[in-house]
Amino acid sequence: MRKEKGFSLIELLIVVAIILIIAAIAIPNLLRAKMAANESSAVQSVRTINTAEITYSSAYPTVGYAPALSNLGGVSPCTPTSTTACLIGSDLASGNKSGYNFTATGAGGPPAVQYFTAAVPVVPNQTGIRSFCSFEDAVIRVQPSGAGIASEAACEALAPLQ
Numbered sequence: 001m002r003k004e005k006g007f008s009l010i011e012l013l014i015v016v017a018i019i020l021i022i023a024a025i026a027i028p029n030l031l032r033a034k035m036a037a038n039e040s041s042a043v044q045s046v047r048t049i050n051t052a053e054i055t056y057s058s059a060y061p062t063v064g065y066a067p068a069l070s071n072l073g074g075v076s077p078c079t080p081t082s083t084t085a086c087l088i089g090s091d092l093a094s095g096n097k098s099g100y101n102f103t104a105t106g107a108g109g110p111p112a113v114q115y116f117t118a119a120v121p122v123v124p125n126q127t128g129i130r131s132f133c134s135f136e137d138a139v140i141r142v143q144p145s146g147a148g149i150a151s152e153a154a155c156e157a158l159a160p161l162q
Contacts, residue, residue, distance in 0.1 A: 038128045041098035042119040043140060043161065049104050049117045050138040052087035057111075059085065064111025065136075069095055069104040099127025107152075116152040133158065 052072045057065050060082045066072050073093020074084030095102050100119045106112030116135045121128030124146035131143035133155035141158035149155050 035099075035126075035128055038099040038121070039130060039132075042100040042102075042128060042132055045092055045097055045100070045102060046117055046119050046132050046134050046140050048088055048092065049102070050134050050140075052085070053104065053106075053115045053117070054138075055087055056085050062111055063106075064109045064113055065106035065115035066104065067106045067112065069093055069102060069117075072104065096122070099123075114152065116155060118149045118155070120148050121146050132161065 049069070049072065053065050056063075056072060059080070063082050066085065070093050071083055072085050072088045073090050074080070074086040075090050078084060078086035080086045091097050092102060099122050101122055102117070102119050104115060104117035107114040107116070114136055116133070118131065118133040120131045129144075129146050131146050131149055132140055133143070133149045134140050135152045135155055140161045141155055142161045143149055143158055149158070
């Protein structure tokens with residue numbers, strides 16, 4: 001009698017089951033790593049906005065802080081003006097980057113003597129877990145629940161990012 005070469009159906013099913021178990025372990029870790037990367041990008045973007053607001057205020061003292069996030073950016077090739085200061089990338093100036101929505105507004109004045117910026121996950125617990133905010137003191141504060149941060153006063157009440 002001649003023996004057949006190849007794998008049996010049971011052997012193939014066992015291999016597929018092992019691959020599915022490995023995938024079930026790896027995919028949640030991959031998603032957590034992606035959320036952590038999005039949060040890290042959001043924190044760095046808030047730092048960038050803080051620096052851009054201070055630079056904008058120095059460059060346009062009659063305006064003060066930028067009235068809107070879009071005033072800090074500009075489409076390439078960018079010519080600096082008070083409406084397109086070319087201080088941040090156009091992706092961040094659009095208000096959406098790496099799974100987070102960004103806002104920045106100047107207040108008071110003219111010239112605007114206050115600003116407030118916030119980064120909120122597009123889809124909480126999927127694109128990011130926490131929200132971040134900052135204002136004139138340039139300290140980044142964190143909202144652990146990922147909820148929106150409505151005002152500078154609400155931001156001021158939050159704990160600083162460690």
